[in-house]
Amino acid sequence: MKFTLSWLRDHLDTEASVEEIARTLNAIGLEVEGIEDRGAALAPFRIARVIEAVQHPNADRLRHLRVDVGDGVERSVVCGAPNARTGMMGVAALPGAFIPGTGITLKAGEIRGVKSEAMMLSAREMGLGDDHTGIVDLPADAPLGESYVKWAGLDDPVIEISVTPNRGDALSVRGIARDLAAAGLGTLKPWSAPRVAPAYDSPLNWKIEDPRACLWVLGRAVRGVRNGPSPKWLQDRLTAIGLRPISALVDITNFFTFDLGRPLHVFDVAKVKGTDLVMRMAREGESLVALNGKTYALSPEDGVIADAAGPEALGGVIGGEHSGCDEATTECFIECALFDPVRIALSGRRHDVRTDARARFERGLDPAFLPDALEAATRMILDLCGGEASRISMAGAEPAWRRSATLRFGRVRDYGGLDLPAEESVARLERLGFAVQARDAASVTVAVPSWRNDVASDLSAYRAGGGALTQFAGLDPERAARAAEGCAAIEPECDLIEEVLRLGGLDAVPPVSLPAVAVIPPPAFTARQARAALARRVLAARGMQECVTFAFMEAKTAALFGETPEALRLVNPIAADLDQMRPTPVASLLLAAARNAARGFADVALAELGATYRDITPEGQVSVAAGVRHGATPRHWAEVARGMDAMDAKGDAMAVLEALGVPMAALQVTADAPGFYHPGRSGTVRQGPKLVLATFGEVHPKVLEALDLPGPAVAFEVFLDAVPEPKRRRKGAPDLPAFQPVRRDFAFIVPEGVAADALLRAARGAEKALIADVALFDVYRGKGVPEGSKSLAIQVTIQPREATLTDAQIEAVADRIVAAVAKATGATLRA
Structure with missing residues (x-):
């Protein structure tokens, strides 16, 4: 604005x-x-008179001027303007002045042997236009020596x-x-609209065929008008705010749009077909050639102003070219209407038309101002264009806009943080035009003025248009009506608080911090979100690339990874091969690995935090951190590249579980992984006999064959929802034993079917007070180990607490470890 x-x-x-x-x-x-x-850059320039203009003695294209700038000093000026002549009035700049059009500071000098002590300026040199064919030629009565800025009205x-x-x-x-x-x-300043007496019956009449198109409209004709250029004061005002003056009638409508916020439109009566202007919805196939020269294909949701020939304007948005006023207009018809703001916004957005009228109508206008606006516009047209006015034609009725709102004085302090006296709060509202209806010691009820449709807003005045809110909100009519009622029930007190606060200056409102709910703020993430974020970081740190895949796939492919119940089949899939909710993210990752391998990128490590779908209940959607590795391990100076195996997947799963705070010593691995894993090269990680935390292993060769993925490939799943939350313990002093730990290695020969976990648990339980850690570091089969057996080598860390252990005490612990392992697994110490 x-x-x-x-x-x-x-x-x-x-x-x-x-x-x-x-x-x-x-x-x-x-x-x-x-x-x-x-005017700031033009302040030094003065109105000057050319005393004499003669040919330059040494240049054909230059003239020598004697110039008076009103200070009694005659100055010599060399000028190249062809229009420079004796007696003309122009604009002069003296040495030291900055010339905005050229970007130079003027200096006195000599040109071809003639002194030049000033400069006569063109419009371009002053930055007021592109004209540089000659110097500015002012009227003969321009005051000599006067500031050009002040005389031209540029000091505004x-x-x-x-x-x-x-x-x-x-x-x-x-x-x-x-x-x-x-x-x-x-x-x-007071303002009122002078009444204009009608001289004849209106040649055009308003009709509202569809209330969605318009709520209330007034109009009146003016005959005998002369639609020439508007006066200079009006042109200057419009030019100053970036509008182009067109003609007196059009300029008057633009003036009222900005002066009073009341968009108007004028029709040329001679161009309107028939005697009726109808407010209706556009019909299929109709179009409008608008005032901007563009043609718009109208929609049945657009409200239009139509005559017998068809649409003449897109109501509240833009007028039509056919019935617009021009220099030949002798009788015009003024339109002053009230439209549904939502429908105006939708039509403007639909056709991408941005006008000053649309900006005002879609915000909502003063519904009581139409008669006064029409009278004021009529009076200005008569004053500037002459003629006589007709009687007013009207259709529709003024909507019921009157409403009230109540302010409790204490809420200004409670909600706004500013402790104002009640008298001051009331005075501020009254200065804005709110009229007091009732008041007591604690509150005041005021009538909201018609021009403030944003205060205690009520959409009922605009619901007569019907359907626009439905389209705007994407609701069915019943829900749209409820939404409108909800908008009307918005607490109006907050609007009044805002008005009271801002009138004293928003910078005067003291900053007040919100009260602290707790000394320690609650965590930003839930426990589930925190687990997912931590698992994501761990897998990324292990070199895995995160994927985001669809949660559904082809039913035939999903069947390779588990059950595919009909309840998890998509009724309306986005593609024929995406019709089943997936049983595991591993399936999606293996498909991604297959696509990479087909394009020559066989070595991949992919991870995803997604969902496994087991049934249609909320509990059947399980959050999983899954990963797939395919190809060979990266080349490294300390290790020869090799194919992936089940232990790589186990390491990934265990790393996630350890980061999530799962006590690793309490875990055990069983060989009952799901069927899409290799039966002899996979496992299930459990905490106790029932709680399954993860699965891992090589992918079954038949699954890889079905996916056209050359093996081997390994995968894992960590069931994040199953991971128990770690117990919150108050942190104490760190446990830093004062004595050196002792490490001993043991190699046991056990039957092939004995799990390493059983051996580790037995060794760990042999002397709980002293054994700090037990780790498997080697599995051996071959020479020296009987057929059907294997060698498992472990390292035991013994941590003394009270004193350094003697050799005898260490040997006693070692004996207890051997005995416990032998009892639990039948193992024998390898020689």
């Missing part, structure tokens, strides 16, 4: 400077985007503010003046 300082002062009686006005606008919530002072700063979507009243100069006056920066 742009306006000039002088325009603002037409509505606001104030001597405040533009800087004070800008500060106040920012303080009351109308943010200033910028201030353009067009242009202020631009940003307007929030709820403040349609601030899209008018008068609305801004009202806010400034309420904030104490001057007095709002």
Whole structure:
């Protein structure tokens, strides 16, 4: 929203400077985007008279001028302008002045032997246009020596503010003046619309065929008009805010759009077909050639203004070219209407049309202002274009906009943090136009003025348009009606609190911290989210790339990895091969590995945190950290590259479980992994006999064959929802034994079927007070080991607590370890 300082002062009686006005606008919530002072750079320039203009003695294309700038000193000027002549009035710059159009600072000099002590300026040199064919030629009565900026009216700063979507009243100069006056920066000047006596019956009549297209419309004709250029003051105002003057009739409608925030439209009566202008919805196949020269294919959801020939305007958005006014217009018809804001927003968005009218209608206009706006526009047309006015034609009715709101004085302090006296709160509302209806010691009830449709907003006034809210919200009609009622029931007290606070300046509201709910804030992540984030970091640190895949796949493929119940079949899949919820993320990762292998990237390590779907219940959706490795291990100076095996997958799964705080000593591995794993090269990680935490192993060769993935490939799943939360213990002093640990290695020969876990548990339980850790470091089969047996080598860490162990005590612990392992597994100590 742009306006000039002088325009603002037409509505606001104030001597405040533009800087004070800008500060106040920012303080009351109308943010200033910028201030353009067009006259600042032109301040040094003066109106001058050419006393004499003769040919330059030494240059064919130059002229020698004697110039008077009003200070009694005659100056010599060398000028190349062809229009320089004796007696003309122009604009002169003296040495030291900055020339904005050329970017130079003027200096006195000599050109071809003739002194040049000043400069006569063109429009381009002053930065006022592109014309540089000659120097500026002013009227003969221009005051000699006067500041050109002041004489030309360029000392009028242009202020631009940003307007929030709820403040349609601030899209008018008068609305801004009202806010400034309420904030104490001057007095709002009275305004009233002079009544115009009708001279004849209106040649056009309004009809509302569909209330969705329009709620209320007024119109009147003016005949005998002369639609020439608008007066200079009106052109200057429109030019200052970036609008191009067109003709008097069009300029008047643009003036009221910005001055009073009331968009209008004028039709040329001679171009309208028939005697009726109808507010209706567009019909299939209709189009509109708009005033911007573009053709728009209309939708049945667009409200239009139509005559007997078809649409003449897209109501509230843009007028039509066919019935627009031009220099030949002798009788015009003024349209002043009230439209549904939601429908205007939808039509403007649908056709990508951005106009000043749309910006105001979609925010909501003053529903009571139509008669006064029409009278004011009629009077200006008569004053500037002549003619006589007809009677007013009307259709529809003024909506029931009157409403009230109640403010409890204590809420200004409780919600706004500012302790204001009740009298001051009431006075601020009254200065904004709110009328007191009832008041007691604790609260006040006020009538909301018609121009503030954002306060205690009620959509019932606009629901007569019907259907627009339904389309806007994507709801069925019943839900749309409930949504409208919900909007109407929004607590209006908060609107009044905002008005009271901002009028004193938003910067005066003290910053108040929200009360602390607890000394220690709650964690940002739930335990489940924290587990997932930690698992993701662990797998990434182990060199795995995270994937995000679909949670569904082809039913035939899903059957390779488990049951595919009909309840998990998609009724309307996005593709024929994505019709089944997957039984495990491992399936999706193996498909990704197969696609990589087919393109020559066989060595992959992929991971995903996703869901396994077992049934349609919430409990049947299990959160899983899964991974797949395929190909060979990376080359390393200390290790020869080899194919992946089950232990690689086990290491990944165990690393995730350890990071999640699972006590590793309590885990055991059983050989009952799901059927898509290799039966002899896989396992299930358990904590106790029933709690399954993970599975791992090589993928079954038949599964790899079905997926066209050359083996081997290994995979794992960690069931994050099954991981028990670690017990929260108060941290004490770190356990740092004062004595050196002792490490002993043992190699046991056990039957082939004995699991290493059983041996480790037996060794760990042999002397719990002293044994700190037991780890398997070698599995051997071959020479020296009987057929059907294997050698398992473990390292036991013995940590003394009270004193350094003697050799005899260490040997006693070793004997107990051997005995415990032998008893539990039948193992014998390898010689």
